[in-house]
Amino acid sequence: MIPAIARTKPNDPPWIHPRAAYVHIPFCAHKCGYCDFAIATGKDDRIDAYLTAISREIALLGGVQQIRTLFVGGGTPSHLSVGQLAHLCSILGEWLPVQKGGEVSLEANPESLTREKVKLLADAGFTRISLGAQSFSKGTLKSLDRPHDPDAVREAVNLVKESGLVVSLDLIFGAPEQTIIQWQTDLGEAIRLGTDHISTYGLTYEKGTPLEKRVRLGMVRPVGEDLERAMYAEAIACLGGAGYEHYEISNFAKVQKRCAHNEVYWANEAHHGFGMGAAGYVGLSRDLNTRDLERYIRLCSQGTRPVFQSETLNPRERAGETMAQNLRRIEGVETGRFLEQTGFDPQILFATELERLVVQGFLETNPERFRLTPEGKFVADSVIERLMRCV
Ligand code: SF4
Incomplete structure (x- = not known):
C-alpha cells in the first residue's frame, strides 16, 4: 500500500500537504513526577541507534521534504551530547531543509543546555529555544521532581539571548503547595529576564504518573479550582501588562515572536511527526508512532514505518477537530x-x-x-x- 504521505503534492492546501515537521527526541536524564510523555530514561546507550532510526524514518517518505517550520521536542533534546546534536543537525539539514525565513525550534532543559550546544544549534540554523523552566521557586521545582534550580534557568535564558535566538519559557501553575505570590514571582522573573515567549500550563495529574499516585495516597494535595483560576487570570493580566500578546489559551508572545510551528497545530493543518510516539497528520490521515523505543528502532532499521495507529477522520470529525483547535487561538x-x-x-x-x-x-x-x-x-x-x- 502506498503510504498517505506519498499522495500529497506541494501545491495541495496546507491542511493536506505538510509544511511543518515535528521530531521527537525521547531521552531524559530522569523522569519527572508529572510526566506522561513518550520518554526514555537510562537508555543513553541507544541514542546513536535512535538517531539513525530517525534518519531512516524520514527517508521512508521517499525524498527531501522542504518545510517552513521544524520543532525538535521531547523528552529532552538538549540531553544529547554535542556530538549527538551535531549528528541530529546533519540529519535534519539533509532530509528536512527549512525554507528561508522559516522557524526551527528545539526544546531544552536548563541543566543540560551549554554554551557549546547553543552555538552549535545557532550555527545549524535553529531560530528558537523553548526552555522547560516550569518555575523559579525551589519548592515548586522540587514538588514537580524537576532536577534544576532557579539559577540554571536564568543562566540558560541568558545563553540563548546572547546567541541571538528567540527564547521561550514553559511555566507551570497550580503545582502542589504553590501560592499566588510564588506564581506572581515566576511570571515577574520570566518578564524581567526578557523572555520573548511564555507558555503557561495548569498542572494536570495524568493517570499512572508518580505525582497522580501521590495524590491518590493523600501525600499531595492539588491546589483548589479557585486558586488555579486566579493564577491563570494573573498570567493574563501580568503578561498582558508587560506587552505580551495572549494569542492562544496558554501562550503569550512579544511582537513577532509567536510560535509558528504551534500555530500549524491550532490551524489543524498537516504536519509530519517523526520519532517514537510522534503524531503526524498528512493527507487527512492521522498516524501515531509506537511509544516503544526498541520497536521503533527495529521497525525503522527494517525499512518499515513505525506507525502504531492510523486513522482517516470523516469530514464531520475533521470539522469538529478543526473547530477544537481553532478555538484555542485568541x-x-x-x-x-x-x-x-x-x-x-x-x-x-x-x-x-x-x-x-x-x-x-x-x-x-x-x-x-x-x-x-x-x-x-x-x-x-x-x-x-x-x-x-x-x-
Ligand atoms: S524533562 Fe520533560 S519530558 Fe523529560 S521527564 Fe521531565 S517532564 Fe517528562
Whole structure:
C-alpha cells in the first residue's frame, strides 16, 4: 500500500500537504513526577541507534521534504551530547531543509543546555529555544521532581539571548503547595529576564504518573479550582501588562515572536511527526508512532514505518477537530477559512450550541468569525466539548 504521505503534492492546501515537521527526541536524564510523555530514561546507550532510526524514518517518505517550520521536542533534546546534536543537525539539514525565513525550534532543559550546544544549534540554523523552566521557586521545582534550580534557568535564558535566538519559557501553575505570590514571582522573573515567549500550563495529574499516585495516597494535595483560576487570570493580566500578546489559551508572545510551528497545530493543518510516539497528520490521515523505543528502532532499521495507529477522520470529525483547535487561538474560528478547509459553514454546523454559548457569555461571534470571550477562556475545555457534540 502506498503510504498517505506519498499522495500529497506541494501545491495541495496546507491542511493536506505538510509544511511543518515535528521530531521527537525521547531521552531524559530522569523522569519527572508529572510526566506522561513518550520518554526514555537510562537508555543513553541507544541514542546513536535512535538517531539513525530517525534518519531512516524520514527517508521512508521517499525524498527531501522542504518545510517552513521544524520543532525538535521531547523528552529532552538538549540531553544529547554535542556530538549527538551535531549528528541530529546533519540529519535534519539533509532530509528536512527549512525554507528561508522559516522557524526551527528545539526544546531544552536548563541543566543540560551549554554554551557549546547553543552555538552549535545557532550555527545549524535553529531560530528558537523553548526552555522547560516550569518555575523559579525551589519548592515548586522540587514538588514537580524537576532536577534544576532557579539559577540554571536564568543562566540558560541568558545563553540563548546572547546567541541571538528567540527564547521561550514553559511555566507551570497550580503545582502542589504553590501560592499566588510564588506564581506572581515566576511570571515577574520570566518578564524581567526578557523572555520573548511564555507558555503557561495548569498542572494536570495524568493517570499512572508518580505525582497522580501521590495524590491518590493523600501525600499531595492539588491546589483548589479557585486558586488555579486566579493564577491563570494573573498570567493574563501580568503578561498582558508587560506587552505580551495572549494569542492562544496558554501562550503569550512579544511582537513577532509567536510560535509558528504551534500555530500549524491550532490551524489543524498537516504536519509530519517523526520519532517514537510522534503524531503526524498528512493527507487527512492521522498516524501515531509506537511509544516503544526498541520497536521503533527495529521497525525503522527494517525499512518499515513505525506507525502504531492510523486513522482517516470523516469530514464531520475533521470539522469538529478543526473547530477544537481553532478555538484555542485568541482570533478564534474564521468562517471563510473554516468553510474552505472543511467544507462546512461553522455558523451552520454549530448553530444551536453557538447561540447558547453566546447567550451564556462564553463566545462572541460576528459573520466573519467566532471566538472565546474573556470568561470563555477560563472554561475553554468545556466550551470546546459542547461544540464537538454538534458533529
Ligand atoms: S524533562 Fe520533560 S519530558 Fe523529560 S521527564 Fe521531565 S517532564 Fe517528562
